[in-house]
Amino acid sequence: xxxxxxxxxSCRQVAQWLQDEGFGEYEEVLCTQHRLDGPSxxxxxxxxxxxxxxxxxxxxxxxxxxxxxxxxxxxxHSQLQILGLQHVDSLIPGLPLTPQGTDWSCEGSERRCxxxxxxxxxxxxxxxxxxxxxxxxxxxxxxxxxxxGRCRLHLAGRLDPEVWKTVVSCVYxxxxxxxxxxxxxxxxxxxxxxxxxxxxxxxxxxxxxRIPWAFAMAEACGLILCYMFLLILLLHKHRSILLRRLCSLxxxxxxxxxxxxxxxxxxxxxQHLKCASKTYDDAxxxxxxxxxxxxxxxxxxxxxxTCGDYMFSGHTVVITMLNFFVTEYTPRTWNxxxxxxxxxxxxxxxxxxxxxxxxxIDVFIAFYITTRLFLYYHTLANTRAFQHSRRARIxxxxxSFFECNVNGPVPNQYHWPFSxxxxxxxxxxx
Numbered sequence: 266x267x268x269x270x271x272x273x274x275s276c277r278q279v280a281q282w283l284q285d286e287g288f289g290e291y292e293e294v295l296c297t298q299h300r301l302d303g304p305s306x307x308x309x310x311x312x313x314x315x316x317x318x319x320x321x322x323x324x325x326x327x328x329x330x331x332x333x334x335x336x337x338x339x340x341x342h343s344q345l346q347i348l349g350l351q352h353v354d355s356l357i358p359g360l361p362l363t364p365q366g367t368d369w370s371c372e373g374s375e376r377r378c379x380x381x382x383x384x385x386x387x388x389x390x391x392x393x394x395x396x397x398x399x400x401x402x403x404x405x406x407x408x409x410x411x412x413x414g415r416c417r418l419h420l421a422g423r424l425d426p427e428v429w430k431t432v433v434s435c436v437y438x439x440x441x442x443x444x445x446x447x448x449x450x451x452x453x454x455x456x457x458x459x460x461x462x463x464x465x466x467x468x469x470x471x472x473x474x475r476i477p478w479a480f481a482m483a484e485a486c487g488l489i490l491c492y493m494f495l496l497i498l499l500l501h502k503h504r505s506i507l508l509r510r511l512c513s514l515x516x517x518x519x520x521x522x523x524x525x526x527x528x529x530x531x532x533x534x535x536q537h538l539k540c541a542s543k544t545y546d547d548a549x550x551x552x553x554x555x556x557x558x559x560x561x562x563x564x565x566x567x568x569x570x571t572c573g574d575y576m577f578s579g580h581t582v583v584i585t586m587l588n589f590f591v592t593e594y595t596p597r598t599w600n601x602x603x604x605x606x607x608x609x610x611x612x613x614x615x616x617x618x619x620x621x622x623x624x625x626i627d628v629f630i631a632f633y634i635t636t637r638l639f640l641y642y643h644t645l646a647n648t649r650a651f652q653h654s655r656r657a658r659i660x661x662x663x664x665s666f667f668e669c670n671v672n673g674p675v676p677n678q679y680h681w682p683f684s685x686x687x688x689x690x691x692x693x694x695x
Contacts, residue, residue, distance in 0.1 A: 271337060272344045274303025282306075286333045288326070294319060298597075307345060309334050317424075320676035425670055426505035434512035434667065441516040441523075445579075446558040448523045450551050452573035455530045456542050462532035469618055469625045470534060477537075480620035483580055484566050486613035490587040490606065497594055500693065502678040506671060507594055511586070513667055514642060518582050518635055522574075531575045535621035540572035578623045581631035584613040589639045596677050647674045 561567035588610035
């Protein structure tokens, strides 16, 4: 295909160009997954190849592909001007033509980077990053990001684990779980008398006979999902960010659950539940009971039996949240893992209802709130312009605190975290 019409190339023509240049193995990720056409190919930089969402890891391929793209850009200099992408040679006279460190990006947030600053046609800032020749190359371009009123050194294309924030999120979720356990003790004292307030009408519970062992199976589904997520967390390159997001989301949902079950006390959903309002002698007994629920994770498999905590289902929250994290932070091609995760999620919900441990509305609300919060959080986290906005700091202070320095979507990259055995590092690819 002649190079003078690159701006009119389709995804199929870009795929053919990759084949001709010897980069056929990247046709799937560039053309199929990310729909790269001619104009986007001309604007592609080495920083794009290294960073998310592409995240290429083979250094030789990155350099060779970047050089091929630069040759294509030089041959189509006039088309770059038409597209509004000024060529590096015309921006800085005398600068050697090298793909390293060159990046075109338009952002509305307040930032200052090394190199020359230029304006896009829409009025936002167009940064052209140029590496500092006086410093050793780190493979990424230093950039000072202004976030939350402070300036800090940031490496474009890298994700700072910020372990201290992960520790804060873990403390947050443990405190919320402890508070939830104490609220469960309080609502147990307020459970309505079954003789005065019989179970509410429920289409599913009235139609499906109770299965005594179903609730244990629901908790078993949750345990399997938990083990799957722990394995992913162990092998994921950005495990600190994953754990931080899980703790912040789980803590927020359970904090909302505390409010709902404290405000409204529903009658027991089935006659098989021997629940009655329990009055404790003093505050110490309440604390001891709360510690029992907390250390047993509120599971019947650990011998914990609770009453009154119906609005909404905590088991559904945990199972659904783990399912979404497993499917989000594994590659799209891992279809078997995704199928198993969703089957465990759906069967877990069915077993909760089949055991008559919750009303149908409890499970529905828990599933809806958990999925919406997960999707909203990740949509905002992947929108970099919103992360640094004043609105995010006002309405979502915890989100802004945890995500202010996360540079775009988290790529699904894996590596063996230990030095031995060596064959595991080779198997995983890092």
